[in-house]
Amino acid sequence: MGSERLRQFAGERYLNLESYRRSGVAVRTPMWFVEEDGKLYVRTPRTAGKVRRIRNNPEVGVAPCDWGGGVRGDWVRAEARLVEDEKEAYEINERVRQKYGLLKRVMDLMNLLRGNRGNMVTIELRLRSESEPGQGILH
Numbered sequence: 001m002g003s004e005r006l007r008q009f010a011g012e013r014y015l016n017l018e019s020y021r022r023s024g025v026a027v028r029t030p031m032w033f034v035e036e037d038g039k040l041y042v043r044t045p046r047t048a049g050k051v052r053r054i055r056n057n058p059e060v061g062v063a064p065c066d067w068g069g070g071v072r073g074d075w076v077r078a079e080a081r082l083v084e085d086e087k088e089a090y091e092i093n094e095r096v097r098q099k100y101g102l103l104k105r106v107m108d109l110m111n112l113l114r115g116n117r118g119n120m121v122t123i124e125l126r127l128r129s130e131s132e133p134g135q136g137i138l139h
Helices: 003-007 049-056 086-114
Strands: 014-020 026-032 034-036 039-045 059-065 076-083 120-127
Touching (some): 026 049, 039 049, 039 086, 049 076
Antiparallel strands (some): 039 120
């Protein structure tokens, strides 16, 4: 994967995650993220629609964006993987906590009040190079 594809996410606070319904219709979601060892990671409730879509089709698109989802860079194909290892998920959650500080703590409290605490899933996003096969994104 070219480092320029990853570099566009440096200093950004949000990425737009594009996952696909079984019908092929794209669904975009702006999300917090962190980068670790050349991969991007996001966290979301286990019951979120994007988790179901990724289980059905791990091919996704990602692009840096603003808080409302307005794209601020190039779309990149990626392969999504649900992180099952608890230690790895915990470490990523700590990185998210460091990056987003008080906002993350407020979100954790809201998730606790909604009953989502402990029901979060971490998603790893491995950016693909242009030469790797995949579903192709037309933007």
